[in-house]
Amino acid sequence: MQCDKEADWDAQFLPVWNKVKDLVLVPEPKTIDGITDTLVQHDILSVKDNYEAHQSAKELVFSILGWQTMLYKPQTTSCTTGEFNILDETDKHQGEARLRLSQSSVSGKYDLPSFLLGFGMMLPPPQYCAFDDTDDRQLFNVTKQIVAKELNAHILTKICGVKIQWVDSVSCHLELDRQSGSLPWATENDVTELLREVLLSYRLLFGQSGRSRSLFRKLQPFARIPHEGHDPFLPLICGRKDFNCPITLVEREEYDVAGDFPHLRSRIVRLISYASSKKPRSIRQLWQDKRDSTTWLAFWSVLIFGEVLIVFGSRLN
Known part of the structure; x- marks a missing residue:
């Protein structure tokens, strides 16, 4: 029976x-309309002049x-035929990649770049600025570097209160806020570069920080997914200090935003801005926040030295 199912899969779905x-x-x-018509013309799909079958x-x-x-x-369980x-x-969050979740059947006549823009900015081009506000655009232009120890998963979750949510779609990667824009159709090099940036961002947020690697292991991204659906690559790139990636990734202590993350630049800048605006609000957060190592060391040195003086003074009295 299993062999019959695999044969049906090979014979019916793989050609499509x-x-x-x-x-x-x-x-x-x-x-989409043109691709569908071509499949019908080549007898790869059969609709037999049936409107619902064509939809x-x-x-x-x-x-x-x-x-x-x-x-x-794709939402494959929708009851609305033709949409x-x-x-x-993203839990109903409408960020730049998800301005809407549905389009009518009429949109199938539009070229793919225009069609995808109907959902949102799914594939940002290099150096794309997603900000409309003047101050935000200025921030985009002046932000040149990323310091690895100042932007990682540990800082974002423990200090900034960010909740990390795992997604399957590349277009939702590093999504934090809502923006929109225009999208030229990506070349093969653009797609390859975007995927490289996604992998490098995993190293930036998780792999380069010991505390972030520990956090990744606690997150258990595959906790509710059957074993055959687990991605063996993710624990390697996020959970190991030393990692041999099949794609060349140049890890740095300080990244050039425009050079290292041209496609994800807006989202990286947004994360940097958000992280820098969040300050520790408790002793525990002060201990965990080592973005400014000089200030951190000075604060705890003064605190510990002060405690020692108080204890020593009380004993003398």
């Missing part, structure tokens, strides 16, 4: 999957595009 991939790579404008075929193409690009997760729906991976 592979043809969609080939059509997307063709260097000319592409639409379902378009939804299948839409789903395959999401799975192949990892830009979104293009994506899953909410």
Whole structure:
């Protein structure tokens, strides 16, 4: 029975999957409607002049595009035929990558860059500024470096109160706030560079900090996922100090925002701004916050020295 299911999968689904991939790579404008029509013309999909079947075929193409690009997760359980729906991976937060979760069937006629913009800024181009406010845009322009010890998962969670949420879609990575903009269609190099930045950001936020690596192990990102769905790569890149990545990643103590994170620049700047605005509010947070090592050492030296003087003075009296 299992062999029969695998044979059906190979015979029915894989040809559709592979043809969609080939059509997307063709260097000319592409639409979901156009891809669907091509699949029907080549007898890869059969709709038999049935309107609902044709709409379902378009939804299948839409789903395959999401799975192949990892830009979104299609909502495959929707009861509304003809609409293009994506899953909410950010707990109803409408950030720049998720301005809306649904589009009508009419949007299938638009070229893919315009179609994707209907959901939000899923694939930011290099040096894209997502800020509308003048002060925020100025912050974007003046922020040049990232100091690894000042921006990591430990600082964001323990000092800034950020709740880390794991997502499957690349477009939601490092999403923190709501912005929108325009999107040129990405080249193959753009996609490769974005994926490299995502991996490097994992090293920045987790791998380069001992406390952040410990935090990652406590987060248990695969706690509710069956074992076969676990990603063996994530614990390596986030949970180990020394890690041999198949893609060349240059780790630094200080990163150049524009050079090291051109696609994620806006989101990195937003995180830096948010983290720098948060100050310790308790003795425990003061102990955990070592972003300014000189101030941290001076504070605790004075505190400990003062305690010693008080104890010593009380004994003399």
